[in-house]
Amino acid sequence: MxxxxxxxxxxxxxxxxxxxxxxxxxxxxxxxxxxxxxxxxxxxxxxxxxxxxxxxxxxxxxxxxxxxxxxxxxxxxxxxxxxxxxxxxxxxxxxxxxxAADFPVDFERHVLTLRHQGSRTQVPVHVLAAPGLPADAPVTLASGGVDGWKMDLHSMLVGIALQTRTRIIAFDLPGTGETSHVPMTHDGGTEIIEGLIAEARKTGNGQVAHFGLSMGGYYSARTGLTGVVDAAINLGGPVEAAFASGRSLAFGMEGIVGNALGFDELPSPEELSAGFSKFNLRHLLDQDTNGPMLVINGADDVHVPQHDTLVFQGRRDTRVELIPGTGHCAVTKLPEVMPIVVDWLRQTLDI
Structure with a gap:
């Protein structure tokens, strides 16, 4: 739809x-x-x-x-x-x-068949690896958000692949890109990502990190908070305040999110709020099960309130960075942000 x-x-x-x-x-x-x-x-x-x-x-x-x-x-x-x-x-x-022939990394494209809502669905993935990377290298799952997908993040993912020497498995979230044939839901999306984690654990040395940008950061926050991955990086992801009832969405997000959630016409603010409220991660924030996490965003994000970054302050095994002078996902300060991501990931996975 x-x-x-x-x-x-x-x-x-x-x-x-x-x-x-x-x-x-x-x-x-x-x-x-x-x-x-x-x-x-x-x-x-x-x-x-x-x-x-x-x-x-x-x-x-x-x-x-x-x-x-x-x-x-x-x-x-x-x-x-x-x-x-x-x-x-x-x-x-x-x-x-x-x-791909001119990529500075090795490239493979696969279509995985994963469990989803009592059935199975196909999820195309792109695998990026530094030349000569050993087969037993750690794996980093990576996705963008509701409107910036795996191929759109190519330069960023290549940088992570080369500098961390982890094997990148890039995918599109449910409701988006090549996975838009199934809607984005809090539980269905999680089920697909858990399937990807299981595949990733069989691919390398068993270590799996999860990098998510924007709405992808929501899902990496979720896997980090539940401790199902060995390292989780949330770059600009909503987790709680962004899903609050009555929040207005900017720059066409009501239509973008409405499409991702599976509506067949522009949802009313009430319909959108009802659908999005189910994503709230407060129940996981209240627990103490998280693995190592890195949470970053720009201080001037119009989509995700500062609360959704700062709420992670004080958690064990968690580093929080709110970058001043930049907006959603700190995209105008990526030369400052990506070294933080790379260094943290290498230290956390001991690579």
């Missing part, structure tokens, strides 16, 4: 422009696309998916498959609400695999 909703594309650029350039797209190309786009949903000149796909097509024709994958990633952004968006995702997958 999916739906479109009234969305001014200029608002999305206000928030996501820093991420677009930080993750590798040339600034002048982003500026040109931003100037050309006048509408969110039409697959026609001036439409979001059309203009981003046209840029991606130019990259692909020039053999710049890495940039084509990034641009198709923004063509399908922020959710697979219609057929042109789904087509853009399919082309992103194609371009990403073409680019």
């Amino acid at each position: 999916s739906f479109v909703w009234p969305q001014d594309p200029r608002d999305l650029f206000v928030e996501r422009y820093p991420q677009m350039v930080a993750f590798g797209l040339p600034t002048h190309d982003v500026d040109a696309v931003r100037a050309a786009i006048t509408a969110m949903w039409p697959d026609a000149p001036g439409g979001w998916v059309y203009e981003w796909s046209r840029l991606a097509g130019r990259y692909a024709a020039a053999g710049q498959h890495d940039l084509a994958a990034l641009a198709y990633g923004y063509a399908k952004f922020p959710t697979l609400a219609n057929e042109p968006k789904r087509t853009a995702l399919a082309r992103q997958v194609e371009e990403y695999q073409l680019a």
Whole structure:
């Protein structure tokens, strides 16, 4: 199920422009696309998916498959609400695999079949590993959030793979990307991730870390709080206050989250609140079962209140960093954040 909703594309650029350039797209190309786009949903000149796909097509024709994958990633952004968006995702997958020959890491693509809500579902994963990495290296599970998915985080994940020498297994959350055929739920998503953890434990030396960005950080906070992984990194994830009743969502998040949760039309604030309230992690925060955790976010996040980072202060085996002068997931200060992530992960896993 999916739906479109009234969305001014200029608002999305206000928030996501820093991420677009930080993750590798040339600034002048982003500026040109931003100037050309006048509408969110039409697959026609001036439409979001059309203009981003046209840029991606130019990259692909020039053999710049890495940039084509990034641009198709923004063509399908922020959710697979219609057929042109789904087509853009399919082309992103194609371009990403073409680019893989030039990755500085070894790359494999697999489709896992995992348990989900009394049945089984397919979850495509990408495996990234430093060249020559031993088979018994630790594994880091990694995902983005509701609108930034595994291929969109490529440069970040490559950095983690090379600098930690852990094998990265990247996946899309339920309700998003290549796992959008099942809705995002607090229990169904957890079941899929527990299946991924079980697969990861068989892959390397048995050690498994979990890195989650944005909504992915919600799930890594969950695995960290329950102690089912050996290390958990929550970068910008909501855990409690973000799910409070009556909170308004910014920059189209009501439509983005509504699609991820499986609604077939824009939910009312009450419907969205009812669906999201089930994700609250207070019951786990009240327990003392957590494994080693690293919790980071920007101090000026418009989506996730500071409480959801600071609530981890004082927990055992937990490091908390609230980065000043930056917003959601501290994306404008990644050169400052990623060394913290890498050093903490290496120390925690003793690698």
